[in-house]
Structures are given as structure tokens and as C-alpha cells.
Amino acid sequence: MGSPSSASDLPEPAVRRRTGGRGARVRGQVLAAVGELLVEDGFDRLTVDAVAARAGVHRTSVYRRWRDVGGLLADLLDSAADDSWGPPDTGSLEEDLLALNHEVFAALADGPSLTTVLIEASFRFDDAARALGHFWDDRHARSAPVVTRAAARGEVPAATDPRAVLVTATAPLYHELLLLRTAPDPALPRRAARAAAAAARAGAFADPAPGPDPGPAPEGG
Amino acid sequence: MGSPSSASDLPEPAVRRRTGGRGARVRGQVLAAVGELLVEDGFDRLTVDAVAARAGVHRTSVYRRWRDVGGLLADLLDSAADDSWGPPDTGSLEEDLLALNHEVFAALADGPSLTTVLIEASFRFDDAARALGHFWDDRHARSAPVVTRAAARGEVPAATDPRAVLVTATAPLYHELLLLRTAPDPALPRRAARAAAAAARAGAFADPAPGPDPGPAPEGG
Amino acid sequence: MGSPSSASDLPEPAVRRRTGGRGARVRGQVLAAVGELLVEDGFDRLTVDAVAARAGVHRTSVYRRWRDVGGLLADLLDSAADDSWGPPDTGSLEEDLLALNHEVFAALADGPSLTTVLIEASFRFDDAARALGHFWDDRHARSAPVVTRAAARGEVPAATDPRAVLVTATAPLYHELLLLRTAPDPALPRRAARAAAAAARAGAFADPAPGPDPGPAPEGG
Amino acid sequence: MGSPSSASDLPEPAVRRRTGGRGARVRGQVLAAVGELLVEDGFDRLTVDAVAARAGVHRTSVYRRWRDVGGLLADLLDSAADDSWGPPDTGSLEEDLLALNHEVFAALADGPSLTTVLIEASFRFDDAARALGHFWDDRHARSAPVVTRAAARGEVPAATDPRAVLVTATAPLYHELLLLRTAPDPALPRRAARAAAAAARAGAFADPAPGPDPGPAPEGG
DNA sequence: CTTTAAGCGAGACGGTACGTCCGGTCTTATT
DNA sequence: AATAAGACCGGACGTACCGTCTCGCTTAAAG
Structure with a gap:
């Protein structure tokens, strides 16, 4: 991931x-x-x-x-796409997400890594943005079993959206380390994994969204 | 926000x-x-x-x-710092987070907004990165009451870390819209807000972290 | 010249x-x-x-x-080097020098000519100084026959240094017109030519210099 | 001088x-x-x-x-005008001119002296050009006795133009050292002084010029 | 085994933007 | 009233890259 x-x-x-x-x-x-x-x-x-x-x-x-x-x-x-990559399988959703987060964390934590650079490039070149999108799509697709297995185990509702879980788990890392640029906190991967797992267990990513979004809020200025 | x-x-x-x-x-x-x-x-x-x-x-x-x-x-x-900004207060953590997310969504969804551009700039200029960091720090600080009020209402554990909740709620929006560049999904703000609220209720952001982080995973690339 | x-x-x-x-x-x-x-x-x-x-x-x-x-x-x-240039040959040293001086005079007398400008430039750019030096070296070399012919005619001593004669003849023009910036005096070319010729006839530029230079004078400022 | x-x-x-x-x-x-x-x-x-x-x-x-x-x-x-300056008086025209030339030589020979710089400046600023002109006029006027004394001694014709002699004596130094930028030749001051003195003795600077200048030669460039 | 044309090395060119230096003018505040 | 302080406009500098072009040569593949 x-x-x-x-x-x-x-x-x-x-x-x-x-x-x-x-x-x-x-x-x-x-x-x-x-x-x-x-x-x-x-x-x-x-x-x-x-x-x-x-x-x-x-x-x-x-x-x-x-x-x-x-x-x-x-x-x-x-x-450079690594076709041999596969998601972890620890038997627990949270631990799987944690393993994924550790990969992300390692890639982002130490200064300007290749990943950082590619993300930066994606802001300036459409080609790079597309390629990076494909890369991430691929990773999300490959990582889906982490969630579907958890559903099969009964950890999370059957209708849980794998992608949403994965994004929720990893997004805080990108946000903190790339955008907010806070100092790398070693507890961050676990916290984000735990939060995503907890939300998934609570059914937050179960498909039939109960209430539709009421619409946009006023411009935040 | x-x-x-x-x-x-x-x-x-x-x-x-x-x-x-x-x-x-x-x-x-x-x-x-x-x-x-x-x-x-x-x-x-x-x-x-x-x-x-x-x-x-x-x-x-x-x-x-x-x-x-x-x-x-x-x-x-x-x-351009807007000193008059204040967080919403709807009486419910999820609804407060949703309101914040709508602000973020509006700022990111429609093409290259000022926010997008400043984030892009923050990758290339340290000055801009610092200024953006200050801006976000300020917003997080001002938004903390959203969480502390929820704690006071008993919605979430008293020791819940406000910043972690806020980051968890907003990070998926930045991730999807800025990095993954997926088409803006109107359901996204609610889903992210709900997930963060659920995780908070489940105690995922309560300070005394139960299990320490076991350490780094193998390099991911 | x-x-x-x-x-x-x-x-x-x-x-x-x-x-x-x-x-x-x-x-x-x-x-x-x-x-x-x-x-x-x-x-x-x-x-x-x-x-x-x-x-x-x-x-x-x-x-x-x-x-x-x-x-x-x-x-x-x-x-712009004019490879076809050659010195005059009037049969008399003074008249030859006069012809050369008329060329110089014409090049310097009427305001900011190309020559003036190149000289000015030579003060500020080494490249230009070098190029100008080569130009002048070339002209002096081509003009040498003016003096050697005079020596062959017996007008001046055989050991007369051509370059010294040429410099003595032309230098007053450059000095008056470029440095002193006096108004162009039509009599100047002839006077300088006549003086140089007279000095040459008197043996002032004959090689075996009789008395060596006694050394430096007190600093002039 | x-x-x-x-x-x-x-x-x-x-x-x-x-x-x-x-x-x-x-x-x-x-x-x-x-x-x-x-x-x-x-x-x-x-x-x-x-x-x-x-x-x-x-x-x-x-x-x-x-x-x-x-x-x-x-x-x-x-x-910086040195009001106390006066010309040498050795009892011989050539020796007087030599002394003057030594002053000039010393001022020009060692790299970019104040004199060099002022001459360079005179190409770019009218003010500086005027001031330098005044300086030289003054020096020529003060040096005139070198020639008039020689005339009084009978060394040169009575009608000899002092300024022309002085210019003829010094001009080769400026020409060689400033314009041609040849390496300083210690024999140069004496050679130029001797040439000027010889020409003066030969009457080259006596006022009633025998033959008028026949006019301009064809353009040299 | 030859031919041929795609790709390459070489290098100038037009062009945009950079960041700097200096010249010379202005206003305000100080003394 | 002259000076200090300092911003401003304006022109030019020299540099770095960009992306395009032409030309001649090599060489991999088609006939």
C-alpha cells in the first residue's frame, strides 16, 4: 500500500x-x-x-x-509498479490495516521520499497524476481482501465498502505527514488503523447509506 | 475549517x-x-x-x-486569515463534523480553488508550507470545542483527543479530492464524518492508548 | 591605418x-x-x-x-578587418606618414566614430581590448614598409624602428582628439607627421640606443 | 605632468x-x-x-x-589638483621632457592607476571629461617654460609651440600604455623625449608652417 | 544482404521567468 | 534646511530550462 x-x-x-x-x-x-x-x-x-x-x-x-x-x-x-505486492493477512482487520499503515508511514516519514516526490509531481503534471491514480487504484483493489475477509469473519457488516475503509485508515497519515507536515508520530499508524477498524465495525461504511447528504454548506471563507 | x-x-x-x-x-x-x-x-x-x-x-x-x-x-x-471563523455547534458530534466537512468539500470540490493552489504551493515553498501549517493549526485549535463539547455531553470518552478526531474526519476528503483525484462524491463528507464520530464514540481517540505500537513494518517500496 | x-x-x-x-x-x-x-x-x-x-x-x-x-x-x-588595406607610398616618409595621419584624423575627428567607440569599449572589456590590439598590431606591421622604404632611400638610418616612427606620428592625434578632446585642428596631421619624420631623420629611432634610461623619477601622483 | x-x-x-x-x-x-x-x-x-x-x-x-x-x-x-606642481628644469630640453615622461610613465605603467581610471571615466561622463581637460590644460601651461627656456637658450627656434612639443613627447606614452596596452618598456620615456626634442630642434613645431595641409584623404574605414 | 527509415547525437534557436544590480526619484521623519 | 531612511520605478544583466528545429550519422529491421 x-x-x-x-x-x-x-x-x-x-x-x-x-x-x-x-x-x-x-x-x-x-x-x-x-x-x-x-x-x-x-x-x-x-x-x-x-x-x-x-x-x-x-x-x-x-x-x-x-x-x-x-x-x-x-x-x-x-x-516501477511492483506486481508482486500483496496485502497482509494477520487474521484481524485492525492488524491488517496497521500493517498497511506501516508501509505508508515508512514511505512518508523520512523526508522527501520517492512517494512524496511523485505526489508533488502529480500536482503539476496530468500524466503523473493519472499514473499515480492508477497506482493507487491498483493498491486499493489488491487490498480489498483485507476488508472482505473481515466481513467473511463477521468482524464488519457484509456490505462494508473496502475502499472507504482503506482510505479512512490511510488518509490521516497522508494528511499529517504530507499536508500538515507534523513531526512523524509513531503512534499514528495504529491510531488511524484502530479508528478505521472501529468505524467499520460500527457499520459506518455499510453501503445502504441511511440518510442522504442534504447538500452543500455555505462557502467556508 | x-x-x-x-x-x-x-x-x-x-x-x-x-x-x-x-x-x-x-x-x-x-x-x-x-x-x-x-x-x-x-x-x-x-x-x-x-x-x-x-x-x-x-x-x-x-x-x-x-x-x-x-x-x-x-x-x-x-x-487572509479569517479571525471571525468559528466551528459549528449543532448539538451532535457527527453533525458538527459534517458541517466542517462540507466546508472542506466546498473548498476542494470545484476545481483549482485557492486552497488547492496553496497546498500545491506548500510543496514547493517552505514559506507557504509554514503559513499553511499555521492556518491549519489555528483551525484545529478553534474546532476543538466540537469534540470537547461532545465529551461534555457524554457522546465520547472524556480523554478523547480533539485533533485526532478532526483529522480523521477531514483527511479522507483531502485524500480523495487532492491526491486520488476521484470525482467529488456528495456522500463523502457524511461518510467521513460518521466514521470519525463512530470511532470517537468507540474510544479510538481516547488518550491512554491500550496497546503500544509494535514497531515498524518492512519497507514498502 | x-x-x-x-x-x-x-x-x-x-x-x-x-x-x-x-x-x-x-x-x-x-x-x-x-x-x-x-x-x-x-x-x-x-x-x-x-x-x-x-x-x-x-x-x-x-x-x-x-x-x-x-x-x-x-x-x-x-x-570587419579589412584585409585589403595597404599603406601609402608617395616616395617620401613625411608624405606617407601624413597620408596615414589623415586616415586616423578622419576616423577620430567627426564625433563618436566606430573607432572611438571601440577604444572606449576596450577600457571596459578585455575581449575588445585584445581585438583592438590585434587590429593595431596588424596595421603597424602592414605600415612598416613606409619606414623601411625610407631607410632604403637613405631618408632615415637603416636601423630605424618602424613601429616607433608610426606610433610617434599617430599618437598625438589620438591624444589630442580622444584624450584631450581639443577641437580638431586640420594642421595637426601634418605637424605630427613632420615631427615624426624629422625625429626619424635625426636618428631618434635608430636601434642602438646611446644612453640607457637612468631609472624612475619620483612618483607623480 | x-x-x-x-x-x-x-x-x-x-x-x-x-x-x-x-x-x-x-x-x-x-x-x-x-x-x-x-x-x-x-x-x-x-x-x-x-x-x-x-x-x-x-x-x-x-x-x-x-x-x-x-x-x-x-x-x-x-x-585633488596639486597647485604646487612645477616642471623640471635640468638645463636641457630633452632631459626636461624625459623627467616629465617619467612622471607620466609612472602614473600609467603600473596597472589601473587613478589616472587610468579618470581617463576611462572621461569617456563616459562629460563632467569628468571636462575636468580632466582642465587638468591637462593646466599642466601644459605650467610646463610651457620647459620649451620657452629651450628657445631662450637657442636649443629650438624661437617660434616653437610649447604645447605641440609637450604633446609630441607624452602622447606616445599614453598611446602605448593606454590604447595599445603594450607591456611597459623602460626605454619608452627616453625615446619619446628624444624624438620630441629632435623634432623641435629641427623646427617641426615652429609656428609659420611652410606648406598648408592639402586637405583630407579618402576615408580609411 | 542490402536498403531504408526510425532513432539518435549534436547543437542552435526562440522564448519565459528568474533573481540581481544599479540608477535615479520620491516622501517622511529627524536633527 | 540639509540629511537619514527607505521605498519605488525602471532598465539591463546574465542564467536556467523549456520545447522546437535541422542536420548528419548509425543501426535495427524490412525487403
């Missing part, structure tokens, strides 16, 4: 020259360079020139394949 | 020339220009040149007072 | 596009613009922006090739 | 406060600052701000008295 894995998971780029040809080599080198530059210098040092230089590739070769930095990040995110 | 009010709340800038002198006039014009440009063109059109031109002020005059765009936004945020 | 020729001697820039490519066209346009601006507005109106605008070229394209205005002037001077 | 004396000749500025009042103090401090900055940083570091800061005076106080940097230099030059 936590974060995309790093670019170093790419299939060793420098070796295979024949398979896929020169193009594949360039792509690999560039994406690797993007990953390195991101963790070293952060996002706003990530210029096309710097990437090209680091990759040992010419500027125009980058522009040819990727429109801009956003495209680079989107591609990086896609290529 | 939702968002800082717009720059147009500034005391009519063009009129008062003597009080505060030329400097105050310039400051007012510039901050007004920042606000206007933000809502019109969004954040990445917000260049110092554009601000200066719109404000009818010279570039260097902007640089003299504000280091960069981040400084401008921080100042805007400070000057 | 007088002055570098104007930039309009450049090989017609707008026509040849393929030969030398775009780069050559830009260079020609820019140098032409420099020349025009110099004679029209003088040296301190010669800003990079103005040059670029006049040349119909972008600012950054100027900075790419030429570090600064000094580089522009140096390049102008180089490109 | 050589150069204006340095600003440190000013009547000790920090001491006398009453004579002339605050204004005189400001003027003294500012001119002293100009002199110091010139020798330390050269001419193009000589900004009004820097002068004001060094003088411990406010920017506007400088602008009030002196229009610009040129005015400052002109004033400095005036105030």
Missing part, C-alpha cells in the same frame, strides 16, 4: 542491447537517471537536461519519447 | 494612501493581484512578473518585499 | 541560408546590428537587448555566442 | 567638523571614499551605493550634490 518501488527494479538496462535495440537501452538509462536524480536532488532539480546528462543521452532523445518531466515520472511509475 | 478566504477581504487597498503610506498600498495591490491571478490562471501561471504587472507595480518592488512566489502566498495566507 | 571598416562589409547575410546555416545568418545579423547601433546611438546605448531586438534575434541567442557586449565588439572588429 | 594626486591629499576630512559644517564633512568623506574605492576596486565597481556606504553617508546625500559618478570624479579631480 505504501509506495512505488524504486527504479532500480528495472530489468538491468545496460546489458541487453540487442533485445529491443538501442531504444530500450535509452529508455532504461533515462528512467534510471530519473530515479537517481529524484532521490538525490529532489523534484525541482529534475530537469530534462539533468536527466539527459545523467543518463548519458541527448536532450532531444528525451523529448522524443517523453513530452516532459511529467511523462518521465508517469513512465517511471508504470515501470 | 475549509479554506482561507480570498484576498478581496483585504481592507480596500486603492483608497487609503496616507495611512500606512505607499508601502501599504503596494502590499495591498500585490496581494490582491496574487489572489486574482490564482483563481483565474492557477498556480503555475503565478509568476512574479505577472503579479507585478497585474498589481501595477514594478517587478523589483515585489522582489524587495517577498523573496519569491512562496513568500507572496504565505503573506496572502496570513493576511 | 585609420579605423576598422564597418560591419556592412559582411558578406550579404540575409541571402545565404544554406551555406553556413542558420547560425551564420544570426551572426551576420547581430554584428550588423551592433555596427548600426554603435554609429546611431553610441556605445553606452549598446545593450544586449537592443542589439538582439535590432537584429531580429532573441536575447539568449546573443548570450549563447557572445559573453557580453565586449565579445560582440571583438567579433565585430575581427570580422 | 603625470597624474592628479590621490584623494588622500584632501585636508584630513574626519577631523574638521566645524569649518564648513556638516556639508563639508559629507563632501570630504564622499570624495575620500571615491578615491579609496577607485584604487581598490577600479572604476566599474564605483557605484553611487558603494561610495555612499563607504563614506558612511546616505545615497540621497550623494545624489543631492553630485549628479552621478561623473560628477564625483570631476569634483575629485578638482579637489
